């Protein structure tokens with residue numbers, strides 16, 4: 001099967017490829033538009049970005065399945081939480097969704113986002129490395145490496161793919 005991934009960000013691409021390594025699929029990664037703000041500010045907007053990326057990746061490649069993975073933030077009473085969403089779209093129209101683990105960003109980082117900066121830019125300033133969003137990510141920095149951005153997306157990928165496999169099993173009964 002051909003599996004598309006709606007991004008060129010290696011943290012996301014490797015999350016898909018490594019998680020599904022034993023499935024024998026062919027992967028194509030394409031820069032797919034999210035159609036939402038560069039820095040989504042709610043669960044809904046982040047999910048919408050993931051869905052748009054999955055749909056666009058399917059259309060751009062003619063693949064059988066496509067992953068859309070999107071990062072955003074969500075304002076809560078306990079601070080600004082990093083949130084991540086994924087959508088897996090099948091060419092026949094079926095779709096599965098899943099979100100990732102959440103944690104609060106430090107207040108000084110959260111305040112820059114509230115003022116309009118993107119997290120990728122803020123993390124580049126904090127770490128002095130413009131590639132942080134493609135590597136360990138904010139989650140890697142603020143957990144001292146205990147959870148990386150790739151691991152976070154890998155969990156979402158397994159939640160999505162597992163739901164897809166379950167639908168195949170159920171279709172046989």
Ligand SMILES: O=P(O)(O)OP(=O)(O)OP(=O)(O)OC[C@H]1O[C@@H](n2cnc3c(O)ncnc32)[C@H](O)[C@@H]1O
Pocket residue numbers: 006007008009012038039040069070071072118119120121123132133134136137138139140149
């Ligand atoms: O190339 P794409 O797939 O767009 O990857 P991205 O890193 O821009 O990721 P998103 O668009 O999904 O994330 C929205 C914004 O949040 C940033 N971001 C999200 N999670 C991050 C993390 O863990 N570390 C650093 N920046 C992060 C990201 O750089 C964007 O500014």
Ligand SMILES: [Mg+2]
Pocket residue numbers: 038
């Ligand atoms: Mg982006």
